[in-house]
Amino acid sequence: MSQTPDSAVRTYIGQHRAAFLDDLAEWLRIPSVSAQPDHAPDVRRSADWLAAKLTETGFPTAEVWETPGAPAVFAEWPAGDPEAPTVLVYGHHDVQPATREDGWDSEPFEPVVRENRLYARGAADDKGQVFFHTLGVRAHLAATGRTAPAVNLKLLIEGEEESGSPHFRALVEQHADRLAADAVIVSDTGMWSEDTPTVCTGMRGLAECEIVLHGPDQDIHSGAFGGAVPNPATVAARLVAALHDEHARVAIPGFYDGIVELGDRERRLWAELPFDEASWLREAHSYATEGEAGHTTLERIWARPTAEVNGIGGGYQGPGSKTIIPSSALLKLSFRLVAGQDPEHIEKIVRAWAAERIPAGIRAEITFLPATRPCLTPLDHPGLQSLARAMGRAFEGPIRFTRSGGSGPAADLQDVLAAPVLFLGISVPSDGWHAPNEKVELDLLLKGVETSAYLWSDLAENWRHAP
Numbered sequence: 454m455s456q457t458p459d460s461a462v463r464t465y466i467g468q469h470r471a472a473f474l475d476d477l478a479e480w481l482r483i484p485s486v487s488a489q490p491d492h493a494p495d496v497r498r499s500a501d502w503l504a505a506k507l508t509e510t511g512f513p514t515a516e517v518w519e520t521p522g523a524p525a526v527f528a529e530w531p532a533g534d535p536e537a538p539t540v541l542v543y544g545h546h547d548v549q550p551a552t553r554e555d556g557w558d559s560e561p562f563e564p565v566v567r568e569n570r571l572y573a574r575g576a577a578d579d580k581g582q583v584f585f586h587t588l589g590v591r592a593h594l595a596a597t598g599r600t601a602p603a604v605n606l607k608l609l610i611e612g613e614e615e616s617g618s619p620h621f622r623a624l625v626e627q628h629a630d631r632l633a634a635d636a637v638i639v640s641d642t643g644m645w646s647e648d649t650p651t652v653c654t655g656m657r658g659l660a661e662c663e664i665v666l667h668g669p670d671q672d673i674h675s676g677a678f679g680g681a682v683p684n685p686a687t688v689a690a691r692l693v694a695a696l697h698d699e700h701a702r703v704a705i706p707g708f709y710d711g712i713v714e715l716g717d718r719e720r721r722l723w724a725e726l727p728f729d730e731a732s733w734l735r736e737a738h739s740y741a742t743e744g745e746a747g748h749t750t751l752e753r754i755w756a757r758p759t760a761e762v763n764g765i766g767g768g769y770q771g772p773g774s775k776t777i778i779p780s781s782a783l784l785k786l787s788f789r790l791v792a793g794q795d796p797e798h799i800e801k802i803v804r805a806w807a808a809e810r811i812p813a814g815i816r817a818e819i820t821f822l823p824a825t826r827p828c829l830t831p832l833d834h835p836g837l838q839s840l841a842r843a844m845g846r847a848f849e850g851p852i853r854f855t856r857s858g859g860s861g862p863a864a865d866l867q868d869v870l871a872a873p874v875l876f877l878g879i880s881v882p883s884d885g886w887h888a889p890n891e892k893v894e895l896d897l898l899l900k901g902v903e904t905s906a907y908l909w910s911d912l913a914e915n916w917r918h919a920p
Contacts, residue, residue: 459846461596462906466588466899473588473902474571474895476506478564480546480580481573487523487547487616496612499546500524503583503610510587511594512608518628520620523547523612527631530590530606538916539605540909541634543866544583544641545614548575549887556889569895576893577884582640583610585879585898589905596906603913607634611862614641618862625869634872635916636836638908639863640901642878647897649727650848651855652841653876654719655829657758658790659860660799660821664692664807665783666767667816672777683814685782686767692784692810696760700746703760703788707802713792715756719832722854723751736882755856759789789858796824826864829856830873839911840875840904847903877904 456464466473485499486492500517507515507528514529526546551561551574559565564573575581590602597603609632611621625632645651666685673682698704728751730742744753753759767782769775788799800821811817830837832854841852857876867874879901885891 458596458910459907462592462903465592465595466902466906469588469591470899473584474566476587477571477581477584478573480506480584481564481575482562484551484562485547485575485612486550487613489550493523496523496547500526500610500612503546504528506587507608510591512606518624520613520624522616522620525612525621525624526608526610527628528608529631530602532603532605532913533601534603534913537604537913538635539607539633540636540638540912541607541609541632541866541870541872542583542586542638542640543609543611543863544579544639545611546580546583547612547615548578548580549615551889551891558890561889561891566895570892571895571898572890572892574891576891577643577880578886578891579614579641581893581898582642582878582880582901583608585901586640586905588902590909592902592906593909597910603909604916606909607632609866614862618865621862622865622869625865629869632866632870634870636912637863637866637870637872637874638840639861639866639874639876640878641861641863642857642876643880643882643884644878644897645726645853645855645881647881647894649853650844650850650879650900651726651853652837652844653855653857653878654832654837655755655792655874656827656857656863657755657860658794658796658827658864659825660788660790660796660803661763661786661824662800662803662819662821663783663785664689665781665818665820666811667781667818668814669778669780671780672768673780675776675778679778682778683812684778685815686779688811688815689765689767689782689784692807693762693765695806695810696762696786701743702745703758705760705802705806707798708758708760710798711793711795712758713829715752716832719756719854720752722832723749723755726751726853726855754858756791758791758794761787761789763787789860790827792827792829794827796826800824825860825862826868827860828864828867828874830875834873835915836873836875836912839915840877840908843907843911844877844904846907847900877901877908879904 512528561574668685764785768779879897
């Protein structure tokens with residue numbers, strides 16, 4: 454009796470599970486910590502290892518791409534069908550620093566399996582979620598009898614994500630022709646929980662600035678001069694107080710211009726998620742929720758833009774008192790952006806807003822860091838629907854939708870390549886990204902393999918008929 458496509462995929466994965474995990478463990482032993490210069494040779498070794506393994510997997514092209522920092526890996530496997538869609542998978546092979554002394558129960562770069570969980574730095578973030586595509590594409594070929602994927606499959610695995618991706622956009626721009634794709638699959642994300650598999654549909658953007666306020670040329674006596682000259686610390690406090698109105702909306706004129714509002718369907722779907730506010734507060738190490746009036750907690754962190762004070766300082770902060778007017782004060786602000794917002798517009802209006810509130814006698818230096826754009830894929834996008842169907846087959850149940858409140862380099866791919874971004878991740882909150890004892894649930898990791906195996910055929914069958 455012949456197997457169904459799904460059973461053929463599962464059979465293949467089961468037969469190759471042990472070798473797949475052995476290979477992943479070998480990769481995890483490479484301490485590819487991009488933030489630490491001493492590990493630069495390890496980051497390069499990680500890139501070389503992955504390129505070799507992708508060649509072994511069957512990719513006709515697998516290259517290490519140089520940057521001014523750490524190397525990235527590019528691979529390509531053409532479908533051989535001129536009508537097939539082209540898909541680019543993004544992930545990263547660098548990891549966060551880790552030592553046993555940080556609180557690990559085992560050596561962070563010596564993978565161990567306990568209770569069907571694989572513990573190692575990078576197990577979930579992001580080597581495990583990159584590597585499941587290697588077994589996924591082989592299972593796809595075995596189940597379909599193909600010699601090449603049903604889509605033109607490309608991979609771009611960067612080596613500096615954990616260091617802020619300082620050279621990533623330039624790399625994408627440099628190789629835009631070779632990276633051209635109909636859709637981008639980001640496998641550097643997660644799900645709501647083990648029992649609630651989800652697909653992320655978007656990430657917020659990020660604009661950050663530092664405002665340095667200069668008053669007197671030196672700290673001066675508050676009795677002799679206080680009340681008669683402007684105080685930069687007072688100006689800093691007034692700027693902070695002016696950031697929001699009484700409804701916790703950002704009060705900078707033009708801040709909400711052009712934003713894509715949350716639709717009723719997505720709002721209903723989010724309301725169905727098993728969200729427990731008390732548990733969420735414990736994770737946040739906080740004691741009450743607060744935010745823009747008229748929106749739920751999930752809406753505030755996923756679909757609404759924000760302005761936050763990341764740091765404020767100025768004047769004497771030692772023991773006792775020192776009655777001065779300080780010569781300077783400092784503010785660090787960050788703005789999380791949603792679809793429809795332009796970081797350049799945000800910078801322009803923030804500068805204008807600050808300038809209106811800075812009195813004579815105070816000099817301001819406002820510096821913006823490189824921004825990250827928001828990205829959002831509509832629920833009815835055919836690529837997103839293919840991903841949800843493939844994941845539903847793997848998990849044998851309904852798939853729900855979320856967004857991410859954070860930001861990442863996926864938006865650079867969307868921006869430069871003009872391609873929608875789809876998120877395929879199987880990690881769960883308990884995996885402990887960046888923390889001691891990072892792990893990945895092996896059952897979920899293999900569900901990622903299975904999803905990858907189903908996805909390419911579904912995209913090929915449905916994409917060309919998309920409007």
